[in-house]
Amino acid sequence: MEVTTSSVGILLVHGLGGTQYDLGMMGKILKRAGMDTHTLTLPGHAGQPEDLLGVTAEDWVEEVRAKYRELLPQYDTLHVMGMCMGALLAIEVVKQERHTKGRLIALAPPLYLDGWSTPWYRFLRYFVYRFMPNTTRTMKVEEEEPFGVKNELVRSIIKAKFARGDNFHYQWIPLYCVQQVDRLRKWVKEGLNNISCPTLLVHAREDELTSLRSSEFLLKEIGAQHAKLVVLENSYHMICVDNDRDQVAACVLEHLGCDPALVRPRKRRSDVVESEE
Template identity: 45%
Template sequence: MSVCSLPAARHAVLMIHGLGGTRHDFGSLDRKLEESGCDVYLPSLPGHGSSPDQLNDVSLADYMQLLSKTYRELLARYARVDVAGISMGALLALMLCARERVTRGRLILLSPPLFLDGWNGSPLQPLRYLLYCVPGLRHLIRVPEGEPFGIKNARIRNLIRRHLQKGSGVHYPYVPLSAIAQVDWMRFAVKRALHRVACRTLVVHSEEDEVTSIRSAEFICKHLGTRDVTFVRLTDSYHMITLDNERDTVAARTLDFVARGDVLT
């Protein structure tokens, strides 16, 4: 059903998944938001939901075109539209709120990877910038989804591993280097756009994140255009905080943030 065909309501949440991911990136958070009375929209990003190689043809502009269109359609139907993103989706959520000058809603950032400096990063990681300079190479190199899959909890990590081995579509088993290049471009663009974010913001980040250190969250909180920021530090999760040991804490803090008071006018 298209956004425009839906009846008018009060409150929607636009949720943005991560690179190579699906709505499953959020665990049960989307369902809990719906149970709390929100209408949830979780579009599949361009290049997702089919084959990882489809990401070779996707740019940051493609992501933003879809998200801006969806956000504007929702804004025409709802009194309030919140934007939530996890991992790469958090970077896109930041850019969307900066571009659209969001005030009739709130921003929820889960594990935003502004810096790719987590403890599981390879010391050779910076060499990717040299690879970007070789014509066509970024489309040929595949970056596998490897352990620990963003998950500290051993039981859940085993479930993720089995899903990837079976090719169940929960997450891409690899992404082309060209997709990582787009994330790098997003990181640089977000740094320049932070001061334009004026809406109330929740940032949730783990101190044990293997992809992006807590420095990302601290930098974002310091440089946002709004001073109305709630920062939640986690201590027993890796990158995918909506699926890991503290998923119930993430859900509770998100629901509380969404429910608390009115949006800025």
């Protein structure tokens, strides 16, 4: 495919157990800014939680890497953005590919699973991985309130969607998947000084899944000359649909050299939990 003059594309990567819902209205806002948005469905997603069994961290990385390589020759500029586990995948692929043709945005990257709602016994999972490996396939990690959302209205909408069985996010994942994320987290921590593209990290101070320590570590290792951290004060983990969602969108637009004023107030409150596509 021929490259269009001054063309700009952006690859959006969703999180574990999720869909493009994880990114809220970001896709529409980026399209409004004149970018071509591209999404993908990670292996094991958009079906049933059982589909995740047997999918490895390598599978997720290679899927994002393949999509990145498909898009790269099509654009003058290609940005990469991910949310939650998608942020880790975006970082890892940008690092492996030595990406310099665009910018990186990592939203709520869970480099450490140490948020305020994570149970004190979370470290016992490593015992299960080593001594009870078959249990990782049968043990379920349930989605529970607050569902990563501080906004009570949005939380109630999410709860209703789960009750209806809407296919926007898995209601549980096998512990096996957390083990794969743990493997991914280890990879991401290594070689971060190889990232030289401008990088935006956005993290909520009250993130219940992963503390601010995650983004602070990334900022330090990537280096302040390449990375910037924006801290949100009124959200939990799902920052693209929570109270600070407009601030997130404005920060992303500014990072990408676009007008932050393109972020418009929502006409319908339920828009914040609708899919991009």
